[in-house]
Amino acid sequence: MISLIWAQTKExxxxxxxxxxxxxxxxxxxxxxxxxxxxxxxxxxxWESLSLKPLPNRKNILITSRELEKSYNNLELSKELETVLDxxxxxxxxxxxxxGSKIYQSALNFADKLVISIIKQNYDxxxxxxxxxxxxxxxxxxxxxxxxxxxYYERY
Numbered sequence: 001m002i003s004l005i006w007a008q009t010k011e012x013x014x015x016x017x018x019x020x021x022x023x024x025x026x027x028x029x030x031x032x033x034x035x036x037x038x039x040x041x042x043x044x045x046x047w048e049s050l051s052l053k054p055l056p057n058r059k060n061i062l063i064t065s066r067e068l069e070k071s072y073n074n075l076e077l078s079k080e081l082e083t084v085l086d087x088x089x090x091x092x093x094x095x096x097x098x099x100g101s102k103i104y105q106s107a108l109n110f111a112d113k114l115v116i117s118i119i120k121q122n123y124d125x126x127x128x129x130x131x132x133x134x135x136x137x138x139x140x141x142x143x144x145x146x147x148x149x150x151x152y153y154e155r156y
Contacts, residue, residue: 002111003106006116007031016123081103116129
């Protein structure tokens with residue numbers, strides 16, 4: 001099973017200068033809770049934006065064509081996004097794509113589930129969430145928080 005998770009403004013902003021334009025502890029906790037104990041997949045820019053490398057209590061997969069300066073426990077490198085996505089497509093284990101925008105766009109066609117937090121306040125940014133077809137995904141659950149609402153979509 002392949003899930004994509006991201007937070008965005010109502011206008012679709014997900015990042016600014018390779019980081020989050022907001023600091024919302026409750027939304028970060030939502031991300032931690034949802035991904036803990038699972039496998040996360042990210043691109044090089046997302047990897048470089050992380051303060052904790054790799055994310056703890058998760059198996060981390062990094063899509064990159066370049067070598068890293070050092071090795072890390074609990075980190076798998078791959079040059080082929082589609083190969084990794086194909087491997088997780090028909091198994092029970094959930095693979096969660098955590099960014100960035102190019103990875104989201106490429107992984108969207110493989111996604112079984114989308115977990116999207118819409119930030120209630122507006123923020124400027126330079127990176128945007130992928131557009132998805134609501135005829136392909138149906139809203140299955142909604143959770144409202146003080147500063148954001150999380151929407152869960154499942155592929156029809």
